[in-house]
Amino acid sequence: MSGAPAGPAPRSAAPRSADCSRCLALCCVGPGFAASADFAIDKPAGTPCPHLRADHACGIHAQLHERGFPGCVTFDCFGAGQQVVEVTFGGASRREPAMFAALEVLRPLHEVLALLDEAVASPAHGRAAADLRARVEEMVTRDAEALGTVDVGAVRREAGAVFDGMVAEAHAGHPSGDLRGRDLRGADLVGQDLRRRDLRAARLRGALLLGADLRGVDLDRAEMLGADLRGADVRGARLAGALLVTGPQLVAARGDAATTVPAHLRRPPHWIPSAP
Ligand code: SF4
Structure with a gap:
């Protein structure tokens, strides 16, 4: 605003x-x-x-x-x-x-x-x-x-x-193989620890990811359209290859210097530096 x-x-x-x-x-x-x-x-x-x-x-x-x-x-x-x-x-x-x-x-x-x-x-x-x-x-x-x-x-x-x-x-022939189980459109993932989930090429359109733990998660070609990332911990996450990410989603999440972001988006200035 x-x-x-x-x-x-x-x-x-x-x-x-x-x-x-x-x-x-x-x-x-x-x-x-x-x-x-x-x-x-x-x-x-x-x-x-x-x-x-x-x-x-x-x-x-x-x-x-x-x-x-x-x-x-x-x-x-x-x-x-x-x-x-x-x-x-x-x-x-x-x-x-x-x-x-x-x-x-x-x-x-x-x-x-x-x-x-x-x-x-x-x-x-x-x-x-x-x-x-x-x-x-x-x-x-x-x-x-x-x-x-x-x-x-x-x-x-x-x-x-x-x-x-x-x-x-983008998902056709994705090297992560069988994508069944990664259709999480509209899923309620509020507060969940997703660090061990393979979310490469996942469909997270409209998913509720408020406060979710996505630290270090590879989101290569994951569809993020409309996903609610408020308070999601994306420190160290790989968002650079994610699809349909917007600036407000990044601003709403908690990232750090190790989080990668799509090339066309700006890293939020309030994201904290990585721990030494
Ligand atoms: S940015 Fe928010 S707090 Fe500041 S004037 Fe606008 S509505 Fe009010």
């Missing part, structure tokens, strides 16, 4: 990562949240968080974990915030309610775009991924009224089919 004061607003076609300096802290105002492990307070939708400063920066940005707001650390708009401000609303300098509705449409579309960037490299499914990416790139440039007619669910379903094909292709 909001981390820096807003500055000049260059126009961008479709960014894939958040730049809070080019937004108006829409994510700190639009969504409501209930007091929980992720947010220390109740906040109604459409009202500014009490920690939001007048310059659109978070007043407790450096202490979000300590102050009970880890949900703000893991939230990522994938660049949808600056798209709303700079493109949909033409470089607006003030928030208005219609921006929040636009953000609700644009955030999932931007997440799909970020994932399709990986899928376009698929030899057999890259063309379908590129075709869908081009159509979504067009959608995200529509005006606020037209955005309201976008069927986000249909886009997600179509993207999901592309990702299915991409994952099947």
Whole structure:
């Protein structure tokens, strides 16, 4: 969520990562949240968080974990915030309610775009991924009224089919052999010790991995789409070859200097160094 004061607003076609300096802290105002492990307070939708400063920066940005707001650390708009401000609303300098509705449409579309960037490299499914990416790139440039007619669910379903094909292709002939038993889509693995499980080429789409112990686990070609990695211990894990990982998933997990990450993603700065 909001981390820096807003500055000049260059126009961008479709960014894939958040730049809070080019937004108006829409994510700190639009969504409501209930007091929980992720947010220390109740906040109604459409009202500014009490920690939001007048310059659109978070007043407790450096202490979000300590102050009970880890949900703000893991939230990522994938660049949808600056798209709303700079493109949909033409470089607006003030928030208005219609921006929040636009953000609700644009955030999932931007997440799909970020994932399709990986899928376009698929030899057999890259063309379908590129075709869908081009159509979504067009959608995200529509005006606020037209955005309201976008069927986000249909886009997600179509993207999901592309990702299915991409994952099947990546798993074909995987050297780890028989992949039966590694279809863990939607599995509840909360808090489990998975250090001895062979999760290479596993399908972990939508799996609940909160607090799971994945230390040192090789996740080569494991599908991570939508897996909940909050608090998962991935120290020393090999995530570099995993499929469909996103930045927020890494931020939510607990890694260290020995954890490998996909080349297109940034190592979270708060991950601890390895023990000497
Ligand atoms: S705590 Fe900071 S980042 Fe989180 S909603 Fe409030 S102002 Fe935004």
